[in-house]
Amino acid sequence: MRKFINIFFILLFIFIFIDRAEAASIESISATEIKVWGEYVIRGSGFGSSAKQGQVCWADTCLAESAIKSWSENEIVFVMNTTGMAERGELLVGFYNNCAENNGGECLGDWDYISGPQITVLPFVSKIIIDNEEYEMQEGFAYVLKPNVEMQIKGEYFGSKSGKVKFGDKETEVISWANQRIVLKVPKVKSFTSTFSIENQFGVASNYKIMLNSDYFNDQYFYYQTYLSWLYLPEALKENKAYGDNIIVAVIDSGVNWNHQDILKNIYKNEKEIPNNSLDDDKNGYIDDYYGYNFVTDSGIMPNPNNGHGTMVAGIISAITNNDIGIVGIAPNAEIMPLTVCDDVYCDQNAIAEAIKYATDNGARIINLSLSGLGSFYDYTELFNEAVNYAYEKNVIIVSAAGNGEQLSSESGIYYGRNLNNAPNSPVCNDSNGRQVIGVASIEYGGQKSEYSDYGANCIDVSAFGTKIFSLSHPSYSSIGSEYDIDSGTSFAAPQVSGAAALLLSKRPELTSWEVNEYIRNSGTSIDSQNQLEYQNQLGKLLNIQKLMQYLPTKNDLSKIKFTDAWYDKDYLYIKGDFFAKKMDVTILSNNGQFSSNDFSYTLNNAFSSPTLLKISNKKLHLVDEKGYTLTIKLERYDGGVLQISDFFVKNIKKAKLKISNIFTDVSEFNKNKDAILYLKEKGVINGYPDGSFKPLNAVNRAELLKILIEGAGIKVEKTKYANCFPDVKDEWYAKYVCYAKEQNWIEGYPDGYFRPEQKVNKVEALKMLLNIQKVKLPLAIYVNPFFDVDLKEWYAPYVYRAKELDILEETGNEYIPGGIMTRAGISENLYRLIRGSNS
Template sequence: MTQILLCTFLGVLVGYPIPTHAAYSFSPTIWQENNEVRVNGADLEGDYPSERILCFAPEADPDDLKCFRPDSKSIKQWTRTTIVFTPAANTPPVGFLKVFIMEDTDVCTNGGCQVLKQQTEIVIGAYKAHPYIVDIIDRETGVKTGNITREKTYEIRGFRFGDDVRDIYLGIRKIAREDIISWTYSTIVFRPSQEYEVSDGLRVQNAAAKSNIFTVNIVDTISNDPYSHLQFHLSDMRITDAWKQSQGKGIIVAVIDSGVDTNHEEFRGRIWGNPDEVRGNGRDDDGNGYKDDVDGWNFVSDSGELTPMSSHGTAVAGVIAAGKNNAVGVAGVAPEAIIMPLIVSNANGRIVGEDVIEAIHYAVDNGANIINLSMGGPGFTTDFNPAFTSSIQYAAEHNTLVVIAAGNGDILGQQEGNAQGVDLDQNPKSPVCNRNDNRWSIGVASISREGEKSRFSDFGLKCIDLAALGEGVVTTSFYALSEGGVSYASVSGTSFSTPVVSGLAALVWASKPGLAAWQIRDILIRSGDPLNDPTIGRKPDIIAALTEAGRTAAKPPLKPATPTIPPETHDAIFPDIPSLHPYESAIRWGKETRVLQGYPDGTFRPDRTVNRAEFLKIVLEADPSVDVSGETKETGFPDVDESAWYAPYIRYARRTGIIEGYPDGYFRPEQTVNVAEALKISYRALGVSTIDTGGEWYRRYLTHAQYNGILFSNDLNIASNMQRKDVVWVVWKLMGGK
């Protein structure tokens, strides 16, 4: 008969285990994660249904009950004859399933009989519950991981592990008990001391059974750098075997970016130095046009000050050349390569195209073997700028390999944090698509560890050659500008798949220094593994590339058979405007149309600023239909000399509504014109339609200019002064210049 225990409603009295009542049963008896268990019986409610409870009694300690009331979220159904529930996470691994109900019972004593409310214990039967692994945490970094490396500490999180130390399995092998640091019901901490082969996953054994299989990768120790086991871009490509042949020694890689933390211990002794420049004397000792460019140059501030503007450049440099086996941080792909830091990006990531072009020439002229450009247009359909092409050609013709990021998707997607890659065959971007000969550069896309194109990565058969891991790349950071002041970080983007390829190129080139830049490119691509998506190129195979380099005979540096500029245009149009000048096409047009001429000494002076009166004259004379000779009505501006050469132009512009002057009634003809003013005047003067997009008065003109490639660089500050080269560029573009 059913055992009766006297108790109050709130206190459950338990005694010794009793046999299962024949009228009750349940299934299944062995529980997996999220199994539904069904209990059947004659009476599972008693006389007081609201007071019934479902309990689990551990086999090791039957008095330590875990109980649940009918309103528990674990209980799906409870009727008089049926209970359906999902075992809770704190269910003991091995034990008895019990139900307690309240019943009215006649109790008789010498004083007579009475009906008492008493608790009835129903032992349904014995069960076993599997443990379940939820996550594995790398204790050194605090992040989730799917990789196990010897001598690294990990924490397994889950439930039903039990309170007693049991076993952890990697495949069919047990982890040594002495490697288990702690074991609780929901966490296990361990530190494997042995090497393990590739396994089919990690499992935990409790007192009942083994857990679910948690997929892990067995990662060999890459170096003694504490975070190197998280550098999957290294572990996934047999980098340790490659290092036996080459570590990039002596190869100079120019990182044209936001700056590199030259104080970072990962680059100690491997920041490029200009041997002919004397530090701090304020002179251009080597005559290269840059004063005190001891370790590189800042093209934003036009100085030798190299404090990084953001962490981006330091992260890029770390992927390429962080030191290895120095017992700190991470390892670089080419840990003995030399980094040349060149700054072109400000703190907001803004880059002026002309600075990049100048930096490329600087890198080439100062001995860089490889140039890393982890940059690209913001994601507009008009991100291609032909001005970069001649500088990339310049690098190729001087035996420098340029490695360029594909780009990180469309502009709106980037703003929403969900960018989708741009088809570069349809909407090419700069600088990755600036090549008239594929041998000039390597375009790099981003892939996942599984070899699939990253959602954000741009792609295209014409511009992309190789793809490397660009998701969760662990590398160096600039502590002063990083969140939390850390010196290492996990980053994603084609900005970080690109330096992987730059590092690989350094390894190959160092192994066979006599090869030409175009041969290094050819070897990396030819020896790479095909990917499922041909629009992202191939995945590099560094061992195959080193082998191929070893049997490749050196050939001369690349000299394009066909010049990219027609022969008749090779003569400089001005002494200070060489044929490869990025603004050459616009300036040539300005000279030929007489819109903007040179100075009496024959020079053009492209960087000289232009005042408002000069700019108005230039724009109006660009339109052959404009005639200011008959303008006699005074301008109405008190600061305009009506007898001055520029007065007729101001009269015409005011009469036709091109200009209005400032709110105080002045025109300020001698004041330097800024970008915002120049766009408004030129758009109105040349009759180019715009749409009111709201915002500041200049927004409609700036938006049109950015989307239609009117500015040489979309990163020009609207408040910056217009220089002669930008004046002729804007007018040329608005007049249909290509």
């Protein structure tokens, strides 16, 4: 009997083992080409319930137990996080064939395996070495490579036999090849961005993005500017063809070596000033400020800078590109306005505040302040609040370095960044009325905070690269003894942001300072995962210039969407919200009747933007209150859906006439002339362009001006009555206005008899026409000169004086600039103030 029982159990064991062996199988694996750090899933059956009872292997190598994330009967998940695996082999899942005995829960005995498909490990690059500089390879980042130099590639799984290294489609010369190290020569290629791929002996390859000093950039030292590739500058320049044209960037610093051949042509020149004549030719309160101003010596004479700091900053922003020398500037056509506020060791706070106002009043759109922290001042001061607010209100973007922390000890030379939330400093934290200053922290090429960089969400908005930055300098101060230098600090991260802002404004000059600031803050790349917990959400995003130039922001809070169509009875309805957002379709179904209650929740599954802002699915006639309405969309639900408003009939209904609330795509709620433009549009006095824009900063011409002023005065002119009054004025749209104005003796032609309707109008010419058409009486005498640049002997002085008296001018200072060009926004504001003033 006992023998029978023993035989029974032996047969039972054999049956169970055979049944398991037949049941266990590999059905699939998520990929057969495996990347280091990649996560993969094996699916099948009979795997068991514990990784302690199984293995994942190929060839004669097996993954460590720590690489197994989960193990169940039907699925195994593993991460390729170990080195030393075979480069290729058949996938094997192994099981112990005897778990009867154990040692602390571990199975003892031999392994049995089931096989799967062939596995190949992709070559993995961990570092590249160029000119003895090591760079960690990071997914999604690019690297600048100097051509015709030796480059080492370190990593794993290159294979014991030589494979191929290609730059784009071009195979390059390999000097030596080993499983963990390849030495090669970097080729010269045509494309400025490309990939280099490592193909092992089995024909599989890994691709890495690189940038080469190619035909796109011929600058001598471009290959030192690795940070440009991480900021995606070449892609931004190629896609947008914007280079910072017509944008002035004030560098408030230690002075700029403005004779440097790599920036000379980009140095700002005050053409209203005659240099070195000891006179204030432009009457702006500063003598000889032709190339900027030295606030340390209170002089327009710009000697050599006090150190190389300001020159490095200026070079990062606007060094001349593709001139066979030097470096690449981020905004290579932007103008640099040098304003000196620092001596050899100290930056004067009062000088900085004065320089901010000077830059604002003299045409700068961007101010770079690489001043916070070491070498200037640590403590927060309200001294800058007024100056910062003054610049911000006048649409100037202010960029400030975060600061370089505190020195561990006087002997160590080591600096550690401070938390600005607890210890704010100036000027980076001078946001008296909100986010008026763009604070810039420094990070390393792997995305980690630079050890020295200050941080803190209250003051920091964005990060850029501040370590080992190569830029312009002055031979007297260069650490490498030339007109170039290498240095580190948040001072050199800030100008990267200033340069990016200049590119954006050269593409979209209508943007307000608030909009530019928000674009920069929100368009970057998150770096939280690369940083310790205490630095997460304290560094802003990493500046990404390509994304910045493409950026269309979103907003996840309440917003009013107002119907803004300026024309009646159109097939399409245009609406404009108080923010930009991404695209979605919204469907509104209505029965015949009035939209009555606007306080309802609307279901959204996205945000919305041009060109499809709102779709009306019911194409029947919609009857609404003639006074219009405002539809408030509350972002409370995100599950998608359709809303139908119940019937509500009223007696007095007409065809829909939609009131205007915000009429042009380039006139935002922050535009200082918004009320004037809206009012005149409602009155039918002004119109926009076919693309929906108003172009407020465009100069107004003689024909446009007369149309605006005559209609603004409420005068209706018959087209059939007025035409052919000048050789160049026949029966064009503006003929009736020109000829009527001539009949009223408001205008005259040029000495050659022509009117020149396209001729731009300056401010005093426009002011004269405005006051004459509105029949405003001029003063008999002028007792007080309202502006220092208005000569009381000039013909236009009475017009300027009367306009100032009536408060119809925008100018609030003591300068009017009589010869300045009148803009579309400017004449709209003047006319609006005059009309509203006469009606009050």
